[in-house]
Structures are given as structure tokens and as C-alpha cells.
Amino acid sequence: MLKIENLNKIYLCKKALSDVNLTFTRGEIVGLFGENGAGKTTLMKCILGLHGYTGQITLDGEPITRKNIDRISFATSEHSFFPNLTPWDHRCFYKEHFPHFSDKRFEGLMRFFGLPMRFKPLRSFSTGQKNQFEVILALCQGADYILMDEPFAGNDLFNREDFYKVLLGILEPGETVILSTHLIEEVSGFIGRAVMIHEGKIVGDVTADELDESGKSLVAYVKETYGYRSDRVSRALDDIVGEDGE
Amino acid sequence: MRIFDRLEALTPPGISPRRLLGMLAAGAALSVVRSFEFLIKLYDALRTVFDYHPQTGEPIIIEGRRMPMFWALAEQSFIGFAIAAAVALAFIGYYYASYRMGSRSIYLMRRLPHPWEMHKRALTLPVMGALAMLLLGALTVLVYLGIYMLVTPEAVLTAGAMEQLKEIV
Numbered sequence: 073m074l075k076i077e078n079l080n081k082i083y084l085c086k087k088a089l090s091d092v093n094l095t096f097t098r099g100e101i102v103g104l105f106g107e108n109g110a111g112k113t114t115l116m117k118c119i120l121g122l123h124g125y126t127g128q129i130t131l132d133g134e135p136i137t138r139k140n141i142d143r144i145s146f147a148t149s150e151h152s153f154f155p156n157l158t159p160w161d162h163r164c165f166y167k168e169h170f171p172h173f174s175d176k177r178f179e180g181l182m183r184f185f186g187l188p189m190r191f192k193p194l195r196s197f198s199t200g201q202k203n204q205f206e207v208i209l210a211l212c213q214g215a216d217y218i219l220m221d222e223p224f225a226g227n228d229l230f231n232r233e234d235f236y237k238v239l240l241g242i243l244e245p246g247e248t249v250i251l252s253t254h255l256i257e258e259v260s261g262f263i264g265r266a267v268m269i270h271e272g273k274i275v276g277d278v279t280a281d282e283l284d285e286s287g288k289s290l291v292a293y294v295k296e297t298y299g300y301r302s303d304r305v306s307r308a309l310d311d312i313v314g315e316d317g318e
Numbered sequence: 319m320r321i322f323d324r325l326e327a328l329t330p331p332g333i334s335p336r337r338l339l340g341m342l343a344a345g346a347a348l349s350v351v352r353s354f355e356f357l358i359k360l361y362d363a364l365r366t367v368f369d370y371h372p373q374t375g376e377p378i379i380i381e382g383r384r385m386p387m388f389w390a391l392a393e394q395s396f397i398g399f400a401i402a403a404a405v406a407l408a409f410i411g412y413y414y415a416s417y418r419m420g421s422r423s424i425y426l427m428r429r430l431p432h433p434w435e436m437h438k439r440a441l442t443l444p445v446m447g448a449l450a451m452l453l454l455g456a457l458t459v460l461v462y463l464g465i466y467m468l469v470t471p472e473a474v475l476t477a478g479a480m481e482q483l484k485e486i487v
Contacts, residue, residue: 120425120428120429121428121429122425122428122429138430138431138432138433139431141429141430141431142431144429146425146426146429148422148425150421150422150425151421151422152421152422152423152424152425152426153421153423153426154330154331154332154421154423154426155332155419155420155421155423156331156332156333156420157331157332161331161332165331169430169431169432169435170431193332194421195420
């Protein structure tokens, strides 16, 4: 269980995360939603220890240290691979450092996405291919908790749909995915829980079952949680194009 | 090839050690060439303390002439080694920066189970390279010191020069 208690993070004078309390259990697929700058990336980086913070983050009751960090993997749209290495080189590097690295899954996913294994360094891949490879590494590390931060920025719709199907097909029951994305509608079909973050605070946390019972769609729930006004656009347009003095 | 593979394990992944090794080799060669300045100065200094017998051609020490002290002759002849060592150390900055070039591999390096992997790959070769340059510089100084002592008669050494040489050794 990944438990976050009273997490606070301040950047200079700005509070990036404020009293965040969350618990992720094994086997969940969680969507993490929020506007740009809401704190999604910061939350993930705090979990990984890439940012300092106040509060407590524990993994099965233990603080996250070098001893258990291999149980968490991370795929980011910023990319964390080595641009001058080939996928094969990455495989060797991961195998050396992550004892539970899954060779079988790596080779299967590389084949599925049609990515070249040798001779071509990552820097020569297209953005879509780089994203795919970033996600493949996160899925193959052998981690129990897989954090993905906007992993599909730059991938086309077909590519993303392929990925969702593969993800659902390959995940083991004990693997947890925490997926930060703006593509709410696209992921609504396969996430089991949605967490909403706004200005560094958790403003919504709902399971798919709870949504089903309430009869609301995920998009409707997100809009409601954020207080989205559907007449906002028409009012703004009226203000902009409306005649003066009316 | 196997040695080269081992060296690659001591640089950030995807960054070849060739550039640093090339710099070290060039730095060593240029520093040694630069140090020849000392030999030229030593030769010039020797010419000022000796005269040659007009008939026999044998060298005669000119009365009252003294050889400059070792370090006064050396001046900046060995500066090349220090510069090469400084450039090697500058690679530390380049290696750390490489974790942020083209991607953010720093995120991966910082979450590796082995806590020193990132620093090991950024520090080892530049520090070893800098030490090697300084060692080579020290060896060159010792060799030239030997030459200085060999070719300079004790009679023309400045007062206190022998003590200084012993200190250096």
C-alpha cells in the first residue's frame, strides 16, 4: 500500500501541494486529473523522492528509500531514458539495476509497438516512439507501483488506444498504475478510480463503482468537481462579439 | 576493447569516455612539449655560467656566476599539467549536465537502488584523469630535477639551492 499523509510542498512562496492525503492499494488503476499546474507532476515527484516535502509517504509502512525505490517506476512526458543509448542498451542497464526487470514483457512490448531494438539510439526516435519506449521501460522495471505522468503527449489516438488495450492485457493483479493525464474521456473506460487535484489540493476521489451507482460519467463528475460552467464560453463570446452599449 | 567497455561503465550512460580520454592524451602531450621550455632555459642558464678555454675548449666556470634556482628556471613550464587537470575536472560539470541533455535521465539516475551510481559515473573518470595529469606533472618535475642536478656543478648553485632541491625530492 502506498500511503501519502499530510503531504505539503512549497516552491519558493507558492504552495504546490497542500495537505494531500491519499492511499493507493495494490492492483488499482488510478487516473490523476487536474489542470496544468494543479500539482500532479509534483505529487509524483514527491512520491519518487525527486522533490523534498513535508509530510509522510510510505510504501507498505516503510518510508521510500533506496531499499524499496525499485518497487516504483516512472514514465514521464519529459522522458527519463538515455537519448544516446539504444533500447537494447537500456535493457542491459535496467537489468543491471532493477532485479525484477521483465525481459519477456520488454521484448513483447517492443515487438508489439514495432520499435527497433538495436542500432538506433533513442534520440532518433519520433516523439510517439519515445513516449512508447518510456512507458515500456516503466512497465518492465518490475515495479509494483507504476507512475505515469502525461505519457501520451504527442501520440496519435490509434496509438493511445493500442496502448490502453495492451496495458489492460499485461498488468498483473498486484500492479498499480497511477496515470496522470488530461485525456479524461479516453481513460474513463479502464481506470478504476479517479483522483482530482486542484491548486495542490485533492478535491475529488471517486471509484468507478461509485460513479456507476451515481449514474454520472467521469467527465460529468470532473466538471462538477471543478465547478465547470457550461455557459462560460457562450457568455465570453457574447462579451467579445456583442455590440457596444447593449 | 574490454577496458573501453569498463570505462564506459564509469561515464553517464550514452556518453562515450573517448572525449575525456582524447583530451587527457592531448593534454599530456601538449604539457610535456610545453615543459621542454625548462630544458631550453636550463641550457641558456648553463651557457651564462660557463666559458670555454680558448685552446682546449674545456668548459670553465666564470667567477661569481650562479645558476638560477630550479623553480626560478621552471616558472610556468609545468602549467600545462595543471590546466589539463582543471579541464579534466570540468568534465564533472559536463557529465552531470548530460543527465539533463536530450531528456531528463536524472529522474532515472536519482531513483536507482544503488545510491552512488549517478555520482560514480560523473566523478570517477574526471577525478582519475585530473590525478593522472598531476602525477605525470610531478614525474616530469622529478625527471627535470634529476637533469638539473646532473648538469649543474655544485660550485655554481645558489646558496640554499641544494636544500631546496632536497625539499622538492
